[in-house]
Amino acid sequence: MTKSNSFFHNLVKPFKFNPTKETQEEELEKIAAQEQKIFSFQTLVAATKKFHPDNKLGQGGYGPVFKGKLEDGREIAVKKLSQSSSQGKKEFINEAKLLARVQHRNVVNLLGFCGNPEKLLVYEYIVHESLDKLLFKSANREILDWKRRYDIILGVARGLLYLHEDSHDRIIHRDIKASNILLDDKWIPKIADFGMARLYPEDQSHVNTRVAGTNGYMAPEYVMHGNLSVKADVYSFGVVVLELISGQKNSAFNLDPECQNLLDWAYKLYKKGKSLEILESSLASSADLDQVSACIQIGLLCTQSDPQQRPTMRRVVVMLTRKSGALDEPSRPGYPGTRYRRSRGPATSSSTAGTSGASSSQSSTITTVATGSTSGFVGSHSHSSTTTTAAATGTAALGGSRSVPDRKLERPVFVCSTSDPHGKRPMKIQD
Ligand SMILES: Nc1ncnc2c1ncn2[C@@H]1O[C@H](COP(=O)(O)OP(=O)(O)OP(=O)(O)O)[C@@H](O)[C@H]1O
Numbered sequence: 001m002t003k004s005n006s007f008f009h010n011l012v013k014p015f016k017f018n019p020t021k022e023t024q025e026e027e028l029e030k031i032a033a034q035e036q037k038i039f040s041f042q043t044l045v046a047a048t049k050k051f052h053p054d055n056k057l058g059q060g061g062y063g064p065v066f067k068g069k070l071e072d073g074r075e076i077a078v079k080k081l082s083q084s085s086s087q088g089k090k091e092f093i094n095e096a097k098l099l100a101r102v103q104h105r106n107v108v109n110l111l112g113f114c115g116n117p118e119k120l121l122v123y124e125y126i127v128h129e130s131l132d133k134l135l136f137k138s139a140n141r142e143i144l145d146w147k148r149r150y151d152i153i154l155g156v157a158r159g160l161l162y163l164h165e166d167s168h169d170r171i172i173h174r175d176i177k178a179s180n181i182l183l184d185d186k187w188i189p190k191i192a193d194f195g196m197a198r199l200y201p202e203d204q205s206h207v208n209t210r211v212a213g214t215n216g217y218m219a220p221e222y223v224m225h226g227n228l229s230v231k232a233d234v235y236s237f238g239v240v241v242l243e244l245i246s247g248q249k250n251s252a253f254n255l256d257p258e259c260q261n262l263l264d265w266a267y268k269l270y271k272k273g274k275s276l277e278i279l280e281s282s283l284a285s286s287a288d289l290d291q292v293s294a295c296i297q298i299g300l301l302c303t304q305s306d307p308q309q310r311p312t313m314r315r316v317v318v319m320l321t322r323k324s325g326a327l328d329e330p331s332r333p334g335y336p337g338t339r340y341r342r343s344r345g346p347a348t349s350s351s352t353a354g355t356s357g358a359s360s361s362q363s364s365t366i367t368t369v370a371t372g373s374t375s376g377f378v379g380s381h382s383h384s385s386t387t388t389t390a391a392a393t394g395t396a397a398l399g400g401s402r403s404v405p406d407r408k409l410e411r412p413v414f415v416c417s418t419s420d421p422h423g424k425r426p427m428k429i430q431d
Pocket residue numbers: 057058059060061062063064065077079108123124125126127129130133175179180182192193
C-alpha cells in the first residue's frame with residue numbers, strides 16, 4: 001500500500017469502526033499525531049517503563065537515553081533532553097520535524113518526538129548500539145572482522161556525504177566519533193546525534209559550557225580558530241577510520257611514547273612504508289591488505305592539517321569504492337596544538353563549500369590561540385579528560401584547562417563563542 005493510500009485507509013478506518021463522535025475525534029487526533037510524528041508523553045513513559053534505570057542505554061551530553069517498546073512491538077531509543085535549554089516547545093517541534101525528514105540508510109531514523117512536558121526524541125532502536133562499546137570496551141571485538149569494519153567505514157562515509165550534500169537541509173554533524181555510530185542487526189552503521197543542537201540551542205549565558213565536540217575527534221582549525229566547515233567532519237571521520245583499523249582510541253593512544261596520538265603514529269609508520277603495522281592484530285586473518293592500506297591512506301588524507309587539502313566526503317566515497325588508482329600523498333596530520341599552513345593555491349570548489357562564518361570568526365575569536373596555545377591538547381594521552389572552554393566574551397580563548405564533574409562537560413570541549421553563539425548548533429552549509 002502506498003503512503004497516501006495508507007493515510008486514506010487510516011483516515012476512514014475510525015469512521016467505519018468507531019461509532020461515537022468523541023472516539024472518532026480522538027482517533028483522528030491520533031492519526032494526525034502519527035503523521036506528524038508526535039508521541040504523547042504517556043506513550044513514552046509506558047514504553048520505557050517510567051524511564052526505569054534498567055532500561056537506560058547510556059548517558060550523553062544532552063541527557064540520558066532509554067530503551068523502550070511501543071505497544072505495536074517496535075523497539076525504540078528515547079533520548080531525554082535535559083532541561084537547561086530555553087528553547088520553546090514550538091521551536092523544538094519545528095526543528096524536530098525538520099530532522100525527522102533526514103532519511104538515509106546510514107543515518108539513524110528519528111521516529112518522532114514529544115515536546116511536552118519534557119523534550120524527548122524517539123529513535124529506532126539499533127541493536128548493536130554504539131561502535132565505541134564494541135571497539136574499545138568489549139572483549140568481543142573480533143566480531144568486527146575486516147569486512148565489517150570496511151563496510152562501516154564506507155557506510156559512515158555515505159551517511160556523511162548525504163548530510164553534507166544531499167539532505168534537504170545540509171548539515172555539518174560536528175561530533176562524528178565512535179560513540180555516535182550505531183550498528184544495526186546487519187552491522188550497517190547509522191550516524192546518530194546529527195543535528196542535535198538544532199533541537200537544543202544554547203542560551204547566550206550557557207555558551208561557554210556548551211559541548212561542541214569531543215577530544216581526539218575535533219579538527220584543529222575548529223578547536224583553535226572556531227572555523228567550522230564540512231572539513232571538520234571529514235577530519236573526525238578520518239580519526240574514526242584509523243581507530244577502526246587499529247582498534248586504538250585516538251585520545252587515549254599510548255603505544256609509542258614518541259608519538260602524540262594515533263594520527264601521529266599512523267603517519268610516522270606510513271612515511272616509513274610500514275603503515276600496515278597499525279592494523280589491529282585480530283584483523284590479520286580477515287584483512288584485505290590492499291584495502292587496509294588504502295583505508296589508512298584515506299584516513300590520513302582526511303586528517304591532514306590543512307582543511308583545504310582534506311577531500312570532500314564525495315571524494316572519499318569515490319576513493320573507497322574504486323577498484324584501483326593511486327591515491328594522493330597525505331601531508332602531516334593536524335591536531336589541536338599543531339600549526340597548519342594553508343595551501344597557497346586557489347581553494348578547490350569542494351574545499352570552500354560550507355566554510356560558514358570562517359573568516360569573520362577568525363580574527364575576533366581566538367587570535368591568541370592561533371599563535372599556538374596548546375595546553376590541554378598536545379599529548380592527548382595525558383589529557384584525555386581535560387576540558388577546554390572559551391569564555392563567552394571570546395577573550396580568554398583556549399588554554400584554560402580544567403576537569404569538570406558534570407557529565408555534560410566531562411569531555412574536553414571547545415566553544416567557538418564568536419563564530420557560533422549557539423555552541424554546537426550544526427551549521428547549514430552555504431550554497
Ligand atoms: N538509537 C539508539 N539505539 C541503540 N542505542 C542507542 C541509540 N541512541 C543512543 N544509544 C546508546 O545510548 C548511548 C548514549 O547516547 P548519546 O548519543 O546520548 O551519547 P554519546 O554519543 O555517548 O555522548 P554525547 O551525547 O556526549 O555525544 C550511546 O552510546 C548508545 O550506546
